[in-house]
Amino acid sequence: MAKQSSTKDRILNAAEKLFATRGFYGVSIRQITTEADVDPALASYHFGKKKDIFNAVMLRRAEVLNRERIAMLDDCIRRAKPNPAPLHEIIDAFTHALLNRATQGGQGWKHYFAIIAQINNHPELGGIIMTQYFDPLAKKFIAAIQQTMPDSQPQDLYWCYHFLSGALTLTFSGTERINNLSDGLCPPSDLYAVHDRLVPFITAGFKVFAKPHKITP
Amino acid sequence: MAKQSSTKDRILNAAEKLFATRGFYGVSIRQITTEADVDPALASYHFGKKKDIFNAVMLRRAEVLNRERIAMLDDCIRRAKPNPAPLHEIIDAFTHALLNRATQGGQGWKHYFAIIAQINNHPELGGIIMTQYFDPLAKKFIAAIQQTMPDSQPQDLYWCYHFLSGALTLTFSGTERINNLSDGLCPPSDLYAVHDRLVPFITAGFKVFAKPHKITP
DNA sequence: TGAATAATTAAACACTTGTTGAAAAAAGTT
DNA sequence: AACTTTTTTCAACAAGTGTTTAATTATTCA
Numbered sequence: 462m463a464k465q466s467s468t469k470d471r472i473l474n475a476a477e478k479l480f481a482t483r484g485f486y487g488v489s490i491r492q493i494t495t496e497a498d499v500d501p502a503l504a505s506y507h508f509g510k511k512k513d514i515f516n517a518v519m520l521r522r523a524e525v526l527n528r529e530r531i532a533m534l535d536d537c538i539r540r541a542k543p544n545p546a547p548l549h550e551i552i553d554a555f556t557h558a559l560l561n562r563a564t565q566g567g568q569g570w571k572h573y574f575a576i577i578a579q580i581n582n583h584p585e586l587g588g589i590i591m592t593q594y595f596d597p598l599a600k601k602f603i604a605a606i607q608q609t610m611p612d613s614q615p616q617d618l619y620w621c622y623h624f625l626s627g628a629l630t631l632t633f634s635g636t637e638r639i640n641n642l643s644d645g646l647c648p649p650s651d652l653y654a655v656h657d658r659l660v661p662f663i664t665a666g667f668k669v670f671a672k673p674h675k676i677t678p
Numbered sequence: 679m680a681k682q683s684s685t686k687d688r689i690l691n692a693a694e695k696l697f698a699t700r701g702f703y704g705v706s707i708r709q710i711t712t713e714a715d716v717d718p719a720l721a722s723y724h725f726g727k728k729k730d731i732f733n734a735v736m737l738r739r740a741e742v743l744n745r746e747r748i749a750m751l752d753d754c755i756r757r758a759k760p761n762p763a764p765l766h767e768i769i770d771a772f773t774h775a776l777l778n779r780a781t782q783g784g785q786g787w788k789h790y791f792a793i794i795a796q797i798n799n800h801p802e803l804g805g806i807i808m809t810q811y812f813d814p815l816a817k818k819f820i821a822a823i824q825q826t827m828p829d830s831q832p833q834d835l836y837w838c839y840h841f842l843s844g845a846l847t848l849t850f851s852g853t854e855r856i857n858n859l860s861d862g863l864c865p866p867s868d869l870y871a872v873h874d875r876l877v878p879f880i881t882a883g884f885k886v887f888a889k890p891h892k893i894t895p
Numbered sequence: 896t897g898a899a900t901a902a903t904t905a906a907a908c909a910c911t912t913g914t915t916g917a918a919a920a921a922a923g924t925t
Numbered sequence: 926a927a928c929t930t931t932t933t934t935c936a937a938c939a940a941g942t943g944t945t946t947a948a949t950t951a952t953t954c955a
Contacts, residue, residue, distance in 0.1 A: 468932080484800075486704030490913060500934055505914055507932095575799070582795050582853035583701075596859050619860040620875045624845035626855075631844030636799035642813055643836040658837045662883035669882045670875070685902080707943060717904055722944055724902090 469507050471497040474569060477518045481572035484579055485515055485586055519580075519590045522562075522573045527594040529558040534601055538608075545608040549664040555602050556629060560656045563633050571635050578634035581626070599626075610671040617670035625663050632659060686724050688714040691786060694735045698789035701796055702732055702803055736797075736807045739779075739790045744811040746775040751818055755825075762825040766881040772819050773846060777873045780850050788852050795851035798843070816843075827888040834887035842880050849876060 475497035479488040490511055494501045508514045537546050537554040546554075562570045580587035603618050610618075632655055639647050649655065692714035696705040707728055711718045725731045754763050754771040763771075779787045797804035820835050827835075849872055856864050866872070 484701055484703055486701055488703075489911070491911075501913090502915080502935085503933070511913065578799050579796065582792070582848060582851040582855065584854065591855060592858070596855075599859055615860070616863055616871070617875060619856060619864045620872055621879060622859075623848065623856045623864070623872075624876060624879050627844040627846070627848030628841035629844070631799065631840065631847065634799040637801065638799065638808060638813075639836060639840045641809070642816055642839075643832070646833055647836045647840070654833070655837055655840075658834060658887070659841060661886045662838060662841050665882040665886045666879035669878045706941070708941075718943090719905085719945080720903070728943065 468497075468499060468503060471499060472504055472507065472514065473518050473521060476514050477569055477572045477576070480515065480518060480579075481575035485512075490514075515586065516589055519573070519576065522570065523590045523594045526558060526562060527598060529561075530555065530598055531601065533558055534598075534605060538605055545611075546605060548606065548609050548667060549660055551602065551605045551609065552625070552663050552667070553660050555598075555625075556656065556659065559629065559633050560652055563635075564652050574633040575635050578630045578636075581630050606667060610667070612672055613670050618667075621663075621667050621670060624666060628659065628663065685714075685716060685720060688716060689721055689724065689731065690735050690738060693731050694786055694789045694793070697732065697735065697796075698792035702729075707731075732803065733806055736790070736793065739787065740807045740811045743775060743779060744815060746778075747772065747815055748818065750775055751815075751822060755822055762828075763822060765823065765826050765884060766877055768819065768822045768826065769842070769880050769884070770877050772815075772842075773873065773876065776846065776850050777869055780852075781869050791850040792852050795847045795853075798847050823884060827884070829889055830887050835884075838880075838884050838887060841883060845876065845880065 472493060476488070476493045479492055479496060490504050491501055493514070494504055504511075504514060508517055533554040534551070537550050541547065541550070559574070563574060577587075580590075599622060603615075603622055606618055607613065607615070632649075633652070635649060637649060640649055647654075689710060693705070693710045696709055696713060707721050708718055710731070711721055721728075721731060725734055750771040751768070754767050758764065758767070776791070780791060794804075798808075816839060820832075820839055823835055824830065824832070849866075850869070852866060854866060857866055864871075
């Protein structure tokens with residue numbers, strides 16, 4: 462109906478960039494519309510309230526990322542049939558889409574991941590995407606692992622997922638902390654290097670709970 | 679010299695509580711001083727700029743926590759001498775102080791950990807505590823692991839530390855996400871249950887890199 | 896006690912906040 | 926062409942922002 466207006470996209474891109482570095486409350490609508498070179502009133506006109514802008518920013522990418530990750534998980538399970546999929550493949554399927562987008566997806570995706578890291582534990586801001594997109598995927602992921610590790614206990618898997626979630630979030634947040642800490646030895650920009658270590662690390666962690674059940678090491 | 683004024687503490691406590699849920703930019707000085715039941719001007723009078731309040735909030739606990747964790751690491755290493763300390767004990771020493779404070783430290787500590795989770799990848803806000811307190815501790819921790827796993831490569835250890843850092847941060851942030859996801863099976867309030875799984879999980883992850891060196895699983 | 900220092904108050908500063916309304920311009924439709 | 930709908934602009938709103946100033950009250954110490 463309407464023309465392929467670029468105004469909405471410019472607002473979203475500007476908002477994404479600013480939210481990534483200063484957070485939701487740290488960015489004003491004026492700053493967004495200035496960055497987008499657009500009248501302040503257009504933000505309200507196109508999106509409504511400020512929080513609606515934020516949701517639009519997040520949903521835009523959550524949708525495509527979610528679809529991709531589900532597809533990779535399904536693929537991984539189908540390839541292995543009739544056997545359960547190998548653990549490290551499940552974990553790779555869960556994480557690889559993030560790697561692809563973070564490395565080849567352009568700056569916008571990096572901003573998106575930085576925002577995710579901020580709202581991962583913020584119910585008010587992260588509620589929508591988390592419950593709508595991430596949680597169903599997480600359940601699928603955990604179910605797949607349950608298949609591969611039939612003797613494991615659900616609580617253990619949920620907690621392991623939790624650890625994975627934390628590691629993943631920090632890894633793709635683009636923080637420079639580890640770079641400073643390692644005196645330049647570990648540039649977070651080299652996401653392939655990280656991913657090559659992340660998957661075995663997490664896989665080994667999960668495998669601890671393959672058998673029932675001895676928590677203290 | 680001055681009396682043991684409680685005003686500064688009340689401001690810090692109020693700020694801590696509010697920062698934990700709404701972030702630095704999401705909280706105004708008026709909100710803080712109202713919560714503290716104190717005149718707005720007292721914030722500037724006692725602390726200076728808003729960011730100074732934030733730093734004071736963080737430094738207050740970072741100092742005691744840092745001291746505690748270093749002591750536990752040193753203890754762990756000394757106990758094992760002349761052998762290198764066992765890996766899982768090093769990791770426990772690194773994490774156990776957090777567990778103690780989060781479970782027995784009262785509400786303030788929970789707020790503190792929630793803030794840590796927010797600024798973990800925020801250079802502007804997290805810079806001071808991170809470089810001044812957390813980074814030296816991290817180096818000590820990694821050095822200890824290097825001793826236990828002499829054939830490991832520094833890059834691997836740094837990245838593993840990074841994963842641990844992410845998992846830790848999310849775990850102690852107090853988020854309810856995992857609770858919802860697991861339909862109440864994994865209450866994040868039961869930090870002992872989490873910790874009992876976190877340490878073996880991370881230990882197994884590190885051990886992957888004990889020998890040099892085969893990243894793809 | 897009285898003088899000096901510290902803490903608290905109330906008011907105001909100039910500026911930014913999110914959002915809205917009505918007028919103007921652009922695009923779309925018949 | 927004229928008419929309708931969509932988009933953009935400009936101005937304004939009331940409320941909130943961090944911070945400062947000067948006056949007032951508590952406290953400390955000689």
